[in-house]
Amino acid sequence: MRPPAIRCFGLSKRFDESFSVQNVDLAIDHGEKMVLIGPSGCGKTTLLRLIAGFETPTSGTLAVGGELVAGPERSLPPEKRRVGMVFQDYALFPHMDIEHNVAFGIRDKSKRSKRVAEVLSMVGLTGMGKRYPHALSGGEQQRVALARALAPQPAIVLLDEPFSNLDAGLRGRVRKDVLEILNEAETSAIFVTHDQEEAMLFGDRIAVMNEGQIEQVDSPEIIFHNPSSTFVAKFMGIADFIPAWTDGNKLVTEIGTLKQPKNMTGNEPMELMVRPDDVSISEDQAGKCRILERVFQGAHNLYKIALPSGNIVHSLQLHYRSYTVGQTVSVRIDAGHPLTCTIEGNLVTIPNGTTDR
Numbered sequence: 001m002r003p004p005a006i007r008c009f010g011l012s013k014r015f016d017e018s019f020s021v022q023n024v025d026l027a028i029d030h031g032e033k034m035v036l037i038g039p040s041g042c043g044k045t046t047l048l049r050l051i052a053g054f055e056t057p058t059s060g061t062l063a064v065g066g067e068l069v070a071g072p073e074r075s076l077p078p079e080k081r082r083v084g085m086v087f088q089d090y091a092l093f094p095h096m097d098i099e100h101n102v103a104f105g106i107r108d109k110s111k112r113s114k115r116v117a118e119v120l121s122m123v124g125l126t127g128m129g130k131r132y133p134h135a136l137s138g139g140e141q142q143r144v145a146l147a148r149a150l151a152p153q154p155a156i157v158l159l160d161e162p163f164s165n166l167d168a169g170l171r172g173r174v175r176k177d178v179l180e181i182l183n184e185a186e187t188s189a190i191f192v193t194h195d196q197e198e199a200m201l202f203g204d205r206i207a208v209m210n211e212g213q214i215e216q217v218d219s220p221e222i223i224f225h226n227p228s229s230t231f232v233a234k235f236m237g238i239a240d241f242i243p244a245w246t247d248g249n250k251l252v253t254e255i256g257t258l259k260q261p262k263n264m265t266g267n268e269p270m271e272l273m274v275r276p277d278d279v280s281i282s283e284d285q286a287g288k289c290r291i292l293e294r295v296f297q298g299a300h301n302l303y304k305i306a307l308p309s310g311n312i313v314h315s316l317q318l319h320y321r322s323y324t325v326g327q328t329v330s331v332r333i334d335a336g337h338p339l340t341c342t343i344e345g346n347l348v349t350i351p352n353g354t355t356d357r
Contacts, residue, residue, distance in 0.1 A: 003066030005030050005156045005188035006051060011060035012212075013046055020046040022212040024060070028156065028188055033179070035203030036192045039235065043212040044192050048158050051190065052085050053078035065155040079105075084149030084157040084187075088164055090141045092133040098144050099129035105152040119147040123181055138166050139174045146178060156188040163198070175202065196236050200224070208232050226340060226349060233273055233340070233347075238302075240313045241271040244341060251341070251350065254307055255279070256333035258350050261341075272333075272350070273340040276302060276316035280334035287328040294325060305331055 006028040013021040021043045028034045036044040049055040051062060053069070053076060062070040064083060069076040078085075084105075092101050102119060103112045120126055123143040133141055142162060149157050162178070163171045179202060182189050191202050199206050200220040207217045208231075216228040227233035230241065244253045251258045253272050281289075281303065292312070293304035296319070303315045303323060313331065323329060333339075339350040 002030060003063070004028055005032070005065060006190070007061075007063040007066075008047075008051070009061045011047070011050060011062055012058045013043075013050055013055055014058040019043075019058075019212045021050065021057075024214055026207060026214065026217065028190065030188055031186050033182065033189045033191065033202060033204045035199040035206045036190060036209060037194065037196065037199045037206060037235075038209035040194065042209040044209050045160060047209070048160055048190060048192050051156075052083050052158055053081050082152075082155040084152065084154035086142075086145045086149050086157065086159040086162045088161045090133075090145040090162075090165075092141060092144055092148075094133055097130050097132050098125065098136075101133070101144055102129075102147045102151050104148060107152070115151055119151050122150070122184060123147045124177070137170075139170050139177075142166070142174050142178070143181075146181060150181075150185055150187065154187070156190065157182065159189060159191045161192055161194070163193075199236075206236075208235060210235075225337070226347075227273075228347060230342060230345075230347075238276050238314050239273050240275075240311075241273055241342065242307070242311050242313065243309070244270040244272040246270075253333070254309055254311070255313065255331045258333070258339070261348060261350060268343045271342045273342070273347075274313060274333060274335070276314040278333060278335035278339065279305075279313050279315040279331060281305065281315045281317065281323070281329045281331050283323065284328060284330040287330045289329050289331045291323050291325050291327045291329060294323065305329065307331065 004027040008024050008026040011021060011024040012019055024047060036047060038044050046055060050057055056075050057070050061068060064081050068074055069081045099116050102116045106112045106115055120129060123146055125143055163175055166174055193199055203220060205217055206220055206223050208215045210231050216223060216232050223236055233239040242253050244251050246260050249260050251260045288308040290306045291303055292306050295302040299319055301317050301319060301322060303317060305313050305315060307313060340347050341350050
């Protein structure tokens, strides 16, 4: 059986009195695209630097392609780890042309020219090898940085917020191109970002980090719809939690009633998680809910709504469904898919996300 491209076990890094990364266990398969996401200071970039070899772990082990590269008595330097790196600012050598930038990490001189031509073709820059970085656009510089990382045929490529310096329009195109290039090369990758939408689009799996630890690793769909904690739920998009209670075989909230899961006893404090696309609103002059805020998002309007209890929910509506701030409305759950409920801090799935009427 082929070992994982990356295997971290109990990996930790301590700076002074606090841990930046603490007891991280993570395995990345060959060809897999893993996204590390979390708030600023959560440890995601430090974890990337530990894998690259720019930092030495305080404890734990790290293997690349089955080879131990960091542990209690071993720490290989970055150039011997078979790890490619794409930096946030690209870090191209301004005094070198594109060919020499890309060739920098290729050790076998006899294969440099052929390999440089291969990766420049792969990233769509054939014929541009004699240009210098300053003569390239931001997107082209990003491709050169990726070509340089791929040139030595690494076991894995690490990308540290590589699109943050690009404008919104170019960012989307370059992100798509980079993903296609990595897939074509069948290369494993770890991608660091703080952008939730980017994480959903890029990752086969997402690892959500908080205070140096990984809270959840899963597919984008599971992370979004079945978060393992309230932190993950709220970090990966808007999530509102409203009180819920049992009544017979039903789970009741102030905006709708759901079927009660069998594992609920009815005595525990509960909250139901709803996202904006789970909440329907309609005009109602006698309604007891009130529009607090409208955010126009082009194809959609995002509404912030006060419920009679004072709790807040959000609702995403098509652009032509327009309500004014202060308007009274009726609000109900209209998810059409399983929802998540917290019971004493634990999250469980509500199998039927459709409101009983």
